[in-house]
Amino acid sequence: MAKEKKQPRPKAETPKGFRDYFGADVTERKAMLDRIAAIYHRHGFDPLETSAVETVEALGKFLPDVDRPNAGVFAWQEEAVPGGGSGDWLALRYDLTAPLARVAAQFRNDLPSPYRRYAMGPVWRNEKPGPGRFRQFYQCDADTVGSASVAADAEICGMLADALEAVGIARGDYLVRINNRKVLNGVLEAAEVREDQAADVLRQIDKFDKVGRDGVLALLTVGRTDDSGARIEGVGLSEAQAAPVLAFLTSKSADNMATLANLAAAVGGSAVGAEGVDELSQMADMLAAMGVAEDRAVIDPSVVRGLGYYTGPVFEAELTFEILDEKGRKRQFGSVAGGGRYDGLVERFTGQKVPATGVSIGVDRLLAALRAKGLAGAEARGPVVVTVMDRDRMSDYQAMAADLRAADIRAEVYLGNPKNFGNQLKYADKRGAPVAIIQGADEAQRGVVQVKDLALGAKIAAEASVEEWKSQPAQTEVPRTGLVAEVRRILG
Amino acid sequence: MAKEKKQPRPKAETPKGFRDYFGADVTERKAMLDRIAAIYHRHGFDPLETSAVETVEALGKFLPDVDRPNAGVFAWQEEAVPGGGSGDWLALRYDLTAPLARVAAQFRNDLPSPYRRYAMGPVWRNEKPGPGRFRQFYQCDADTVGSASVAADAEICGMLADALEAVGIARGDYLVRINNRKVLNGVLEAAEVREDQAADVLRQIDKFDKVGRDGVLALLTVGRTDDSGARIEGVGLSEAQAAPVLAFLTSKSADNMATLANLAAAVGGSAVGAEGVDELSQMADMLAAMGVAEDRAVIDPSVVRGLGYYTGPVFEAELTFEILDEKGRKRQFGSVAGGGRYDGLVERFTGQKVPATGVSIGVDRLLAALRAKGLAGAEARGPVVVTVMDRDRMSDYQAMAADLRAADIRAEVYLGNPKNFGNQLKYADKRGAPVAIIQGADEAQRGVVQVKDLALGAKIAAEASVEEWKSQPAQTEVPRTGLVAEVRRILG
Numbered sequence: 001m002a003k004e005k006k007q008p009r010p011k012a013e014t015p016k017g018f019r020d021y022f023g024a025d026v027t028e029r030k031a032m033l034d035r036i037a038a039i040y041h042r043h044g045f046d047p048l049e050t051s052a053v054e055t056v057e058a059l060g061k062f063l064p065d066v067d068r069p070n071a072g073v074f075a076w077q078e079e080a081v082p083g084g085g086s087g088d089w090l091a092l093r094y095d096l097t098a099p100l101a102r103v104a105a106q107f108r109n110d111l112p113s114p115y116r117r118y119a120m121g122p123v124w125r126n127e128k129p130g131p132g133r134f135r136q137f138y139q140c141d142a143d144t145v146g147s148a149s150v151a152a153d154a155e156i157c158g159m160l161a162d163a164l165e166a167v168g169i170a171r172g173d174y175l176v177r178i179n180n181r182k183v184l185n186g187v188l189e190a191a192e193v194r195e196d197q198a199a200d201v202l203r204q205i206d207k208f209d210k211v212g213r214d215g216v217l218a219l220l221t222v223g224r225t226d227d228s229g230a231r232i233e234g235v236g237l238s239e240a241q242a243a244p245v246l247a248f249l250t251s252k253s254a255d256n257m258a259t260l261a262n263l264a265a266a267v268g269g270s271a272v273g274a275e276g277v278d279e280l281s282q283m284a285d286m287l288a289a290m291g292v293a294e295d296r297a298v299i300d301p302s303v304v305r306g307l308g309y310y311t312g313p314v315f316e317a318e319l320t321f322e323i324l325d326e327k328g329r330k331r332q333f334g335s336v337a338g339g340g341r342y343d344g345l346v347e348r349f350t351g352q353k354v355p356a357t358g359v360s361i362g363v364d365r366l367l368a369a370l371r372a373k374g375l376a377g378a379e380a381r382g383p384v385v386v387t388v389m390d391r392d393r394m395s396d397y398q399a400m401a402a403d404l405r406a407a408d409i410r411a412e413v414y415l416g417n418p419k420n421f422g423n424q425l426k427y428a429d430k431r432g433a434p435v436a437i438i439q440g441a442d443e444a445q446r447g448v449v450q451v452k453d454l455a456l457g458a459k460i461a462a463e464a465s466v467e468e469w470k471s472q473p474a475q476t477e478v479p480r481t482g483l484v485a486e487v488r489r490i491l492g
Numbered sequence: 493m494a495k496e497k498k499q500p501r502p503k504a505e506t507p508k509g510f511r512d513y514f515g516a517d518v519t520e521r522k523a524m525l526d527r528i529a530a531i532y533h534r535h536g537f538d539p540l541e542t543s544a545v546e547t548v549e550a551l552g553k554f555l556p557d558v559d560r561p562n563a564g565v566f567a568w569q570e571e572a573v574p575g576g577g578s579g580d581w582l583a584l585r586y587d588l589t590a591p592l593a594r595v596a597a598q599f600r601n602d603l604p605s606p607y608r609r610y611a612m613g614p615v616w617r618n619e620k621p622g623p624g625r626f627r628q629f630y631q632c633d634a635d636t637v638g639s640a641s642v643a644a645d646a647e648i649c650g651m652l653a654d655a656l657e658a659v660g661i662a663r664g665d666y667l668v669r670i671n672n673r674k675v676l677n678g679v680l681e682a683a684e685v686r687e688d689q690a691a692d693v694l695r696q697i698d699k700f701d702k703v704g705r706d707g708v709l710a711l712l713t714v715g716r717t718d719d720s721g722a723r724i725e726g727v728g729l730s731e732a733q734a735a736p737v738l739a740f741l742t743s744k745s746a747d748n749m750a751t752l753a754n755l756a757a758a759v760g761g762s763a764v765g766a767e768g769v770d771e772l773s774q775m776a777d778m779l780a781a782m783g784v785a786e787d788r789a790v791i792d793p794s795v796v797r798g799l800g801y802y803t804g805p806v807f808e809a810e811l812t813f814e815i816l817d818e819k820g821r822k823r824q825f826g827s828v829a830g831g832g833r834y835d836g837l838v839e840r841f842t843g844q845k846v847p848a849t850g851v852s853i854g855v856d857r858l859l860a861a862l863r864a865k866g867l868a869g870a871e872a873r874g875p876v877v878v879t880v881m882d883r884d885r886m887s888d889y890q891a892m893a894a895d896l897r898a899a900d901i902r903a904e905v906y907l908g909n910p911k912n913f914g915n916q917l918k919y920a921d922k923r924g925a926p927v928a929i930i931q932g933a934d935e936a937q938r939g940v941v942q943v944k945d946l947a948l949g950a951k952i953a954a955e956a957s958v959e960e961w962k963s964q965p966a967q968t969e970v971p972r973t974g975l976v977a978e979v980r981r982i983l984g
Contacts, residue, residue: 010549012597012841015582018543020595026539042897044875044904044923047518051510051628052544052584052614053566057502074545074582076568090507090566092544103512105504112922114907122544136543147907151886155905158894282886289887290894349504383536394643394774395781402650402782405534412536413647415606415639430604431536 017129018136028376029367033120033140035166036361040118040142043159048117050099052124056089058102060348072126074135092124096141097345097358104145104356105349114147120363143358145345150279153313153341153357154286160317160337160359161296167366168375173321174336177300179314180280181307181340186273187248187266191241200235201245202308208249209304216249217242244268252300256284259299279313310340315359323372333369337361382432383410384487387425388418389440396444400437400483407484409491428454435487439480448477451486509621510628520868521859525612525632527658528853532610532634535651540609542591544616548581550594552840564618584616588633589837589850596637596848597841606639612855635850637837642771645805645833645849646778652809652829652851653788659858660867665813666828669792671806672772673799673832678765679740679758683733692727693737694800700741701796708741709734736760744792748776751791771805802832807851815864825861829853874924876903876979879917880910881932888936892929892975899976901983920946927979931972940969943978 014020021029037047056075073091080087093099096119104115120140129135142159144152157176164174188198204219211219218224220242223234237245244266251262260281267273280299287297297315306314319333339359346354370376384404386397397413404411414424428436438450457474478486506512513521529539548567565583572579585591588611596607612632621627634651636644649668656666680690696711703711710716712734715726729737736758743754752773759765772791779789789807798806811825831851838846862868876896878889889905896903906916920928930942949966970978 009841009843010552011547012550012594012838013547014543014594014598015545015547015550015580018545020543020599021539021541023538023540026541027533030539041519042900042902044877044902046515047513047522048515049513049518051506051512053507053510053616053628055503055505055507058504058507060502074568076566088507102504102506106506107512112919116904116907124545136545144907148909149883149886149907151890151905152907154890155907285887286890289891291891291898346504349501351501385536391641394641395777398643398646398778399781399783406783408534410534410536412608413643415608415636415641415644415647417640427604 017127017134019134024376028371029138029363031377032167032367032370033138033363036140036163037118037120039159039163039166043116043155043162045116045118045142045159048100048103048119049121050093050096050103050119052092052122053090054093054099054102056091058349059091059093059098074124074126094125095123096121096139096360097143100141100143100145101345101349104354105346108346108350113145114152115145116142117145118142138363140361140363141358143356145356146354147357148355150282150313150341151286153279153315154283154290156339156357156359157283157297157315158287158290158292160315160339160361161292163361164317164336164366168370168373168377169319171296173373174317174319175295176297176315176317177303178280178283178297179299179301179303179307180276180312181310181314182272182276182279182312183263183267183301184248184276184307186268186270186276187244189270189273190266190268191237191244193237193241193245197235197237199308201237202304204235205245205249205304205307208302213246213250217246220245248301249304250302252302256280256294256299259301260284263299263301276312283313305335306338306340309342311343312341313357314338314340317359317361319369321373323369333372335362336366336369381410381434382428383412384435384437385424385428385431385433386411386413386437387421387428388414389421389438390444391418393439393444396439397437400439400449400480403484404487407488409484409487435490437483437487438475443477447480449480449483451476451478451483451490453490456490509619509626511626516868520863521630521855523869524659524859524862525630525855528632528655529610529612531651531655531658535608535647535654537608537610537634537651540592540595540611541613542585542588542595542611544584544614545582546585546591546594548583550841551583551585551590566616566618586617587615588613588631588852589635592633592635592637593837593841596846597838600838600842605637606644607637608634609637610634630855632853632855633850635848637848638846639849640847642774642805642833643778645771645807646775646782648831648849648851649775649789649807650779650782650784652807652831652853653784655853656809656828656858660862660865660869661811663788666809666811667787668789668807668809669795670772670775670789671791671793671795671799672768672804673802673806674764674768674771674804675755675759675793676740676768676799678760678762678768679736681762681765682758682760683729683736685729685733685737689727689729691800693729694796696727697737697741697796697799700794705738705742709738712737740793741796742794744794748772748786748791751793752776755791755793768804775805797827798830798832801834803835804833805849806830806832809851809853811861813865815861825864827854828858828861873902873926874920876901876927876929877916877920877923877925878903878905878929879913879920880906881913881930882936883910885931885936888931889929892931892941892972895976896979899980901976901979927982929975929979930967935969939972941972941975943968943970943975943982945982948982 073094075089075091077089078087122136123139124136161176193201205216208216219234220237221234221239223232225231247266251259251266253259253262263277284299303316316335317337318335321333322330323333325331337359341357343353345356386400388397401411401413434455436452436454443449453474460474565586567581567583569581570579614628615631616628653668685693697708700708711726712729713726713731715724717723739758743751743758745751745754755769776791795808808827809829810827813825814822815825817823829851833849835845837848878892880889893903893905926947928944928946935941945966952966
C-alpha cells in the first residue's frame with residue numbers, strides 16, 4: 001500500500017482584507033457605541049439586529065453610499081436540498097440600510113409606524129482591500145421610517161449632536177451642518193438649468209470645497225485649467241444661470257435667519273425651492289425648541305455631499321478641531337457622520353413609497369477622533385498579576401487574586417511555567433500590569449506579601465541611578481491582610 | 493422594439509433559518525453579555541473579536557462540539573483577480589474556538605503567554621434549520637491558551653460561577669459540576685477495558701442520566717431491552733469490569749473529600765487515574781481558596797458530557813431550579829455552559845502542542861433561563877409619547893420631549909400623520925408607552941398639558957364601570973412647567 005501523503009500544515013492567517021481586534025480595540029469601540037446607543041434609546045429609537053446573511057434578491061443593488069456604486073458583496077448559492085437549502089443565492093449584508101428596507105417591508109403590519117430604529121454592527125464589502133480599508137467594518141445607523149415630517153429630520157440632527165457629546169466630543173468641537181436637496185432643485189429651476197445638465201452641475205458643485213467660489217463659477221460656465229495645466233470642460237451655463245447656484249453655495253451667513261433669507265432669494269420664484277427653504281426654517285425652529293443652538297447644528301448650504309442621493313434635508317457632522325496628519329501638518333478632522341431624507345426604501349418590495357430619514361456615524365473615523373483627542377477612554381490598564389514563587393501554593397495565590405477581584409480590582413494569577421521569575425515579570429509587562437504581587441516561602445511564613453508598583457518601577461528604571469534603583473522603592477512589603485488596601489493605594 | 497419586461501418584486505423575507513432581533517431581544521442579550529464580560533475582564537481575560545470570515549484552510553474541520561461532527565459551513569470561493577481576490581475559499585466561522593486557534597498560532601510571538609481571552613459574537617452553521625434552531629446564533633467563550641496548570645481550569649470554574657451570579661442567577665440556583673477525563677481513563681485501565689471498547693463504554697455511560705445505574709450496568713455487560721421492547725446490545729464487559737465504571741459514575745458523595753476518596757478507590761492502581769484524582773483535588777483546594785464553596789462548584793463524576801472530547805478537567809454549569817416545559821410539566825432547567833481542557837488547539841498550524849482550557853456559555857439557553865425567572869431585566873418600557881394635536885406647533889412638542897430626555901426620561905414626539913388622534917394613542921400602545929402627553933390649542937393658551945397615565949388607564953379600562961371611566965382619573969392636567977415632575981411621579 002502506498003504511504004499516505006502528509007497533509008501540509010494550514011496557514012494561520014487572517015483572510016486578506018480582514019482583521020482581528022484585540023483588547024482595547026474591542027472595548028474602546030464598544031464603550032463608544034454603548035454611549036451612542038444610550039442616546040438613541042432615550043430618543044425612542046429601538047435596536048434592531050438583523051442577521052448578517054440576506055438573500056441576494058432582498059439585498060438588491062440598493063447601495064446608498066453613492067461613492068461606491070459598484071461595491072461587490074460576498075455571495076454564495078445554497079445547495080437545493082429537499083426540506084433543506086433552498087437553492088437561493090445568499091450574501092453578507094453590505095450595509096445596514098438594505099436590511100432595514102427588507103425588515104420595514106416584511107414586518108410592516110407589526111412594526112409601529114413611524115418606526116425609529118438604530119443598528120450597530122459589522123458589514124461586509126467584497127472590494128479590493130487597501131491600507132486602512134477593510135472588507136469587514138462597523139456601521140452605526142439610526143433611521144426613522146414612515147414619517148414625512150421634517151420633525152423627524154430635526155430630531156435626528158439634535159440626537160446626533162447629543163451622541164457626539166455623549167462620546168466625549170466637547171461642544172464647540174463639532175458641528176452638524178444642514179442643507180436641503182429641494183433648495184438646490186429650486187435654485188436649478190430658478191437658473192433654468194436643463195434637466196440633462198443637473199447631474200453635471202451636481203458633480204461640479206461637489207468640488208466647492210477644493211476649488212472655491214471662482215473655481216465652481218468657471219466649472220459651471222466655460223471650464224477651467226487646473227494647476228497641472230489640464231483643461232476641464234465647463235457645464236456651459238451662462239454667468240446669469242450660474243449666479244443663483246453660487247448664491248446657494250455661499251448663502252451661509254451669521255445666523256440661520258440670515259442664511260434662510262439668502263436662500264429664499266436664491267430660489268427666486270421656484271415652488272419646490274420655497275418648500276425646501278420652509279423645511280430648513282422649520283428644522284431651525286425645532287432644533288432651537290429642542291435646546292440645540294446654532295453652535296451645535298446650523299443651516300449650511302455649502303454641505304454638498306449627499307445632495308445627489310438624498311431627496312430633502314441632508315446633514316453632516318464635522319469635527320472642527322485640528323489634528324496632525326501623517327505628514328505632521330495641522331488639518332481639521334472633518335466629517336464623522338452623514339445622513340438625510342430618502343424615498344423608496346421599501347418601494348422595491350411593496351410598490352409603496354415610504355418616506356424615511358436617517359444618519360450613519362462613521363464608526364472607525366469617530367473612534368480615531370476620540371483616540372486622537374485621548375478620549376477613547378476604556379481602561380487600558382492591565383490586571384494586577386499575582387506571581388508564582390512556589391507552585392505548591394497555587395491556592396494561596398488564587399486567594400490573593402480572588403480578594404483583589406472581590407474589591408473590584410482586575411487581577412489574575414500567573415499561569416505559565418513559574419520556573420523563571422524573570423519571565424513572570426516580562427509577562428506582567430506585556431499585560432500592562434500596574435502591580436505585581438510576590439510571595440515566596442519566607443514571606444508566606446511571615447504572613448506578608450511584596451507589592452511591586454510596576455509603573456513607578458519603570459519610571460525609576462528609566463530615570464534613576466543604579467543606587468536608587470537598588471533601593472527598590474517601588475516595592476513594599478505589607479501584611480497579607482493589607483494586600484487589597486496597598487494595591488488600592490497604588491492604583492488610586 | 494419589444495416592451496421591457498417588468499422585474500417582479502423581490503420578496504421581503506429573512507433567509508430560511510435566520511432571524512431578526514427587535515428591541516428587547518437585543519437589549520436583554522446585550523445586558524447579559526455585558527455583565528459576563530465585566531466578570532471575565534476582572535479575571536484578567538481580554539476581549540478578542542476576530543472577523544466573521546476565515547479561510548476554509550484555517551478553519552479546517554476542527555469542530556469541538558462533538559454532537560455535530562458533520563456541521564456544514566457557509567463557504568464561497570474568491571475570484572482570483574491580480575492584486576485583488578486570492579482565489580481562496582472563504583467561510584463564515586462556525587464557532588469561536590477555530591478562530592482562536594488561528595489567532596493563537598498567527599500571533600504566538602506577540603500575545604502574552606498564557607493568553608486569556610473571551611469572545612462573544614455570532615457564528616454560522618450551514619445546517620437544516622428547525623424549530624428554535626437557527627443558522628446564525630451567539631456564542632460566548634472564555635479560554636486560557638498556553639497553561640498546563642489546573643489552576644487555569646479552577647479559575648475558569650470559579651469565574652463561571654461568578655458570571656452566573658452576575659447575570660442574576662441566585663446562589664443555590666446553579667451548580668458548576670466538575671469531572672476529569674483522566675479519572676475515567678484510569679477507571680478503564682483499572683477495569684482492563686480494551687482500547688477498542690473504550691468508545692463504546694463512553695457511548696453507554698453517556699446514557700447514565702436516562703437509564704440510571706442498573707441500565708448502564710446492563711449496557712456495559714450483556715445489553716438490555718428498552719421500554720419499547722427493542723434489544724440494545726451490551727459492550728460485553730464482565731460485571732467485575734463494569735464495577736469500577738459504575739463506581740466512578742456514582743462516586744459523588746456528601747462533599748469533595750468523600751467523592752475524591754471514592755474516585756481514588758475506583759481508579760485502583762492506575763497512574764493516569766491517580767493523576768486525574770490529584771487534579772480534581774487541586775481544583776477543589778483552589779476553588780475553596782478562591783471563596784467558591786461546594787454549593788457553587790463541586791466535583792461530580794456523573795458529568796459525562798464532553799468526556800469524549802476533553803483531555804483533562806471537564807465542567808458543566810447547570811441551573812437547578814425548575815421551570816414548566818411546553819406541556820406544563822415541571823423540569824429542571826439544566827445545562828447552560830460547558831467546557832474543559834483540550835490539546836492540539838494550534839498544533840494543526842504549528843506542529844506544537846499547546847495546552848488550553850475554556851468554557852462556552854449557551855447564550856440563548858441562559859437568556860431563556862433569565863426570561864423564565866423574570867431576570868432578563870432590560871427596560872421593557874417604551875418611551876413617553878408626546879402626541880401632536882396641532883401640527884403647526886411641532887416645536888412645542890419637540891421641546892417637551894427634549895425636556896423629558898434632559899431629565900433622563902425616554903421620550904419621543906409622534907411623527908406620523910397627526911390627523912387621527914386615535915391612531916396616535918394606538919401608536920403609543922404599540923410602543924408600550926407608559927405615558928402620553930397631550931396639549932391642544934386650549935391647553936397651550938392656558939400654559940398647561942394633559943398627562944395621561946397609560947398603564948393606569950389600561951387598568952381602569954379593564955376593570956372600571958363606564959362612569960368611573962368617564963371621570964378619567966388616569967389623566968391629569970398640570971402646568972407646562974410641571975410636566976417633567978408629573979411624568980417622573982407616574983414613572984416612579
